[in-house]
Amino acid sequence: MKYRLILFVLFIFFSGESIRAQFGKFDSTARSGKISYRVICNNKNVDRNEVIVKLGGFEKEARSAWDFFARGRVTGIYMDDVNNDGFFDLLVTVYSGPNGEFGTMYTFASQENKSLITFLLPDPMMDGKLNTGYKGYDQFSMLDGTVLRKFPIYKAGDEKGSPTGGYRVAQYQAVREEQRGYKFQLLRTYDTK
DSSP: OHHHHHHHHHHHHHTHHHHHTOOOOEEEEEEETTEEEEEEEOOOOSSOEEEEEEEESOOTTSOSEEEEEESSEEEEEEEEOTTSSSSOEEEEEEEESTTSOEEEEEEEEEETTTEEEEEEOOOGGGOTTTOTTOOOOOEEEEETTEEEEEEEOOOTTOOTTOOOSOEEEEEEEEEEETTTEEEEEEEEEEEEO
16 A cells, blocks of 8 residues: 555656646645645636635634635645644645646645744746746655755757756755745755756
């Protein structure tokens, strides 16, 4: 059973393009112990969709649901402790662009299961270490509370859908930010064939 789960996770990680092509209604729940996050999105529009996050198991003073508009369509959720405080956080993967090629993650960090702080994964186009050869087709996974973003590298002259530069992997860690709560900081990046 353990090997089937590992193979399933690897399949999802490496076949992101075929999964993103199917944008139907998204309704999924992540759960650990008494804490749960249910995420619902109709995914009707290419550019903007209402996302509802329902909380389960949080303290009474916490809001029971959050709603926001995402730029793109929801394709998946993760539950992990990204800010390393002992409480599970929610990460929502969203893809935008005409063909759903540009991915990001909306993060909801639990504050002792009483409230949430939200923040986004940085745009690779705004980072000089990542933007060379970037044209989207992001794939995401989690590793010990950090976020891994993997995408193909396009060289000059490469046609859409035919990158020849291998892959770039970026690892992000949530860090405390004085005024806004948290942000993702790039830990390391490397290219592979």
